[in-house]
Amino acid sequence: MADEALRRDMTNISRSPFTDEIKQAKPPHEFSMLHFISFKRDEDPERHLKRYQSAMILYRNNDDLMCQIFATTLQGEVQNWFYTLPPQSILNFDELSLVFTKEYSSYCLIKKKSDHLFNVKKNPNESFRDYLKRFKAKKVKIVECNDSIARAAFQKGLLADHPLFRKLIMKEDLTLADSFALVEKHALWDEAH
Known part of the structure; x- marks a missing residue:
């Protein structure tokens, strides 16, 4: 052989x-x-x-x-x-x-723009940690991703009836990193309870 x-x-x-x-x-x-x-x-x-x-x-x-x-x-x-x-x-x-x-x-894949992230939605049975991980993986593949658009897409991808969604929407001055941190904090709390 x-x-x-x-x-x-x-x-x-x-x-x-x-x-x-x-x-x-x-x-x-x-x-x-x-x-x-x-x-x-x-x-x-x-x-x-x-x-x-x-x-x-x-x-x-x-x-x-x-x-x-x-x-x-x-x-x-x-x-x-x-x-x-x-x-x-x-x-x-x-x-x-x-x-x-x-x-x-x-x-070569068609170059994706920041607004492509609006296609990323949290699945009902998906953990917040998995959604965050999947969203970040998609974001990394976008060259010169606009953080404001990414933040809006990230928030829009959450389930509208979840309290975390309301918390993110109500805070207009949140950066993308702040949104990620808030979801990460929520995921840790969910896992502990």
């Missing part, structure tokens, strides 16, 4: 879309492998490229190394796609970046 996996890996390497020059290039003596976050198909490919280029800033003039190491950030389905590129078709990192971005831009 291990031999079969090794044979499959060797076949993939031989089908690399890189030119022979890129495949055979040796890393600089001082290079040590950095830790990179693997690209997931539904992520923003341009953000992944920027993060990669920032990490590789000292080696940005070494196209061969940039290509070789970038290929290691591709996992699963994305790695499979990489090996479907025609052999000898990638001549440099700019070309690899272009092909990669072109392929995965269509998979």
